Amino acid sequence: MNRRRAHAYSTVVRTLAELGPSKLQPSEQERIRETADMLIFCVDLHADEAAHDSLEDTELLLEVLVQCGRWERATAQRLTDDLRACGPAPLDLSQAA
Secondary structure, three states: OOHHHHHHHHHHHHHHHHHHHHHOOHHHHHHHHHHHHHHHOOOOOOOOHHHHHHHHHHHHHHHHHHHOOOOOHHHHHHHHHHHHHHOOOOOOHHHHO
């Protein structure tokens, strides 16, 4: 872990606290938090299938939240960027598969 990842992780945690139950159901908050937890301890996202899958699942969740009108695209993109920054290196999922 490094300073960049620690900062990203704290940003995700703070975002979840700020949004809280007004914007996310408890199960949604848990999914996002679990992804951040997996990514912060991940050494190689290409080799860690569980962390990779969790990130993809969370990105899908955020897209659903945008599509159904519960979230703005900018909010979802900021959280996605922060989640990705929790990982070992910025990742382009299109290249990871």
